[in-house]
Amino acid sequence: PSVPGKMVLDEQFIQKCREAFNTFDQDGSGTIDTPEMKQLLEAIGEAPSEEELFRFMADVDEDGTGEIEFAEFLRAFEKQRGGAQELEDELDTIDAFVALGGEPDKTSFIDTARLVSVVKDEFGMTIKIERLIEELDKDKDGKLNYHEFAALFA
Secondary structure, three states, rough: OOOOOOOOHHHHHHHHHHHHOOOOOOOOOEEEOOOHHHHHHHHOOOOHHHHHHHHHHHOOOOOOOOOOEEEHHHHHHHHHHHHHHHHHHHHHHHHHHHHOOOOOOOOOOHHHHHHHHHHHHHHHOOOOOOHHHHHHHHOOEEEEEHHHHHHHHH
């Protein structure tokens, strides 16, 4: 859970972004225009169409100047990284669900007794897992579907 307004990027990454930004800010204006952004994206292995480039610029260019300042550039990366983290968390949850007997497509259920056993016996955790399960297993059928299971990590 990240705090709003708090930077999620580390100093080293910011420095790399600054160097990339400066490299492609060819006229030294402190901003990157569309042709410069196209070169930057191509340099990192992206091959944006004109439309994608236009949409990217419009999305990142918060003040509508047609050019991107460094702060806007950084926020764009921050947004992308946040999304990547959410995806990673989701994949971890799916892996755990599957490890407990669920299906990767999230359609199945896991047995709550198995979950209790894994948490207590295999991991030796002392959390009150039964109470959590009781709250999550809305239909009290002794099974958790993927969404009920994922709520454990929310």
